[in-house]
Amino acid sequence: MKIGIVGLGLIGGSLALDLRSIGHTILAVSRRQETCEQAIARHIVDDASTDLRLMTDADVVFLCIPLGAIDSTVEQLIPHLSFNTVLTDVGSVKGSVVKTVAPRWQNFVGGHPMAGIAESGLEAALPKLFVDRPYVLTPIESTPLAAVELVADIARSLQSRVYQCNPDDHDRAVAWISHLPVMISASLIATCMGEPDLVALNLAQKLASSGFRDTSRVGGGNPELGVMMAKYNKEAVLRSLHAYRQQVDQIIQQIEQERWNELADRLAQTRQDRPQFL
């Protein structure tokens, strides 16, 4: 199959690596000429260009660009697509993307491979990034079944676990397990860095080990991605942050008022609940 990738960054580059390794022809468009040249030199793609006309021959096109670039890119891309081309995206938010793209291209399937690392750009692209990770598809009533099946087959060929749901359910769910953690983790890092006593701060940095590494990881990721999550999933992110603030307020009260049994019950409950999320 001829697979088009628009946006050769972490996700687009990683998709290109795996899909090419299983025999597909990869045609890619990226913003900078330098990125295209690098992708060709590293044999990540068969051909790359900054010109969207390269997508004319593609059977399926993956949009792997920042959420904020999807609207204008789709506008420029559509005149170059063949009638049967299946268009999909990898954006971390689905409601706004599906609302923007589906009315303009019948064969569009919203998608979200749930894999990532802190680094961004083509240099960060990795083989096997999607193995055993969820890959969510968010078709709507008008989405042709054949298009959904095609994208699902490609996701399965990456050894991802494919799920289907509607775009709004996706956005509420990822607010809890992806977008809220980014905001909390960023706040954790900022709060620690705000320690005014430099002796305590320096010592904390020396002592930081696996616990801090785990809890701060997603707060140290791509800032552009975090802003896009908040901007395009604003309602669900705010809802989850307000709920989280209530939890923090309750913990503050339990500690201030020395309600140790209540705190113990809370922590016993979270210990019991955690495996459900993993």
Ligand code: NAP
């Ligand atoms: P990234 O590493 O920053 O890559 C995006 C790449 O797209 C950039 O390197 C840039 O390449 C290119 N680009 C930017 N604007 C473009 C445009 N208008 N036209 C063509 N190419 C353009 O970002 P990413 O992490 O791969 O994220 C891409 C998408 O994947 C986002 O929608 C994000 O929500 C989604 N996603 C991210 C993760 C994650 O954890 N990172 C996980 C799942 C889904 P050059 O400037 O070098 O050409």
